[in-house]
Amino acid sequence: MDAQAYLIKHGWSGPGNPLNPNQRPGLHGGLGLTRPILVARKANNHGVGKKTTKDATNQWWLRGFEDALKGVGQESHEANSAREGNALTSELYRHFVRGSGLAGTLDPKKEKVGVEEVTVSAEEAARLKREEEKEEKAARKEGRAKRRAQKAVKKEQKAVRKEARRVKRVAKVERREKKVAERAARKAKKTQVEEDYPTPMSIDQEVEPKVDLDEAASRLREKKEKKEKSAEGDSKKKSKKVKA
Incomplete structure (x- = not known):
């Protein structure tokens, strides 16, 4: 972007002339910016999280010019700038007016050293x-x-x-x-x-047969005695009959 051509298009007389139309030092002083720089500002009211399409009217570089050139050429602004040292405004103005290219990052002298370093690192x-x-x-x-x-x-x-x-x-x-x-x-x-030692039950069982035998023997004796007595009685009766 050619900042000088852009400013000349808006009425600037060229280098060495002030931008402020009210300040004209000398007979050959320029007219300054006869046409204002119109900047299209975009008001984003969509809110957070909503996608917005690309807007061609969003001319951010024009806003940079406008902000950088505010109050340029006015005594109060120059005094304040000199006193405060507004680095932001001056740096922005310098970058827009004086463009400069970026230096390269490759150095041919260090290529060999780089290869050796790569080999060593490998x-x-x-x-x-x-x-x-x-x-x-x-x-x-x-x-x-x-x-x-x-x-x-x-x-x-x-x-x-x-x-x-x-x-x-x-x-x-x-x-x-x-x-x-x-x-x-x-x-x-x-x-x-x-x-060896039978229980009382076995002793009773052995004693009971002995008791039965004794009883039988006593009965036999009693029967025998009765028979003998009856025989003696019969013999006495027979003897009495014979005597009679």
Whole structure:
């Protein structure tokens, strides 16, 4: 953008002349800006979050000119500017009036150094990668050894638990066999005692037959005595009959 042509189009007389039309130093003083700079300002009333289309009338560079040229050529403005040192306005005006290009970022002298640096950095990256792979390999090896040790410990603990269960089962079987043997011994001892010393019930059963035998014998004796008495009575009666 040609700022000088733009200002001349709006009535400026050229370099060395003031922009303020009211300030004319000397006979050859310019007329200043005879035409005002009209800037189209866009009032965005859509609110936050609403999309707006591109507006061709939104001439931001014209607003820059307008803001930069406000009060230029007036004594009060120059005094205030000199006193305050408004860097924003002066920098904005300077960038619009005097354009300058950007310098390049590539330097041919440093290309070779850059290639060497890239080579060195590539070698360094390869070395770091080898070291990293070596460390990862060592870490994996250490992890495998640690897992093997943990597996061996678990296997040993499992064997100990299995042996403890086996010992417990053997002890249980031994206790059961011991109880069975003790029960059999008590039973055998009890039967032996009953055989040696019969219980009162068995004694009563043995006594009852003896009582029956005694009663039978006494009955037989009584019958025998009755027969003898009856025989003696008959003999006495017969003797009396003979005497008569």
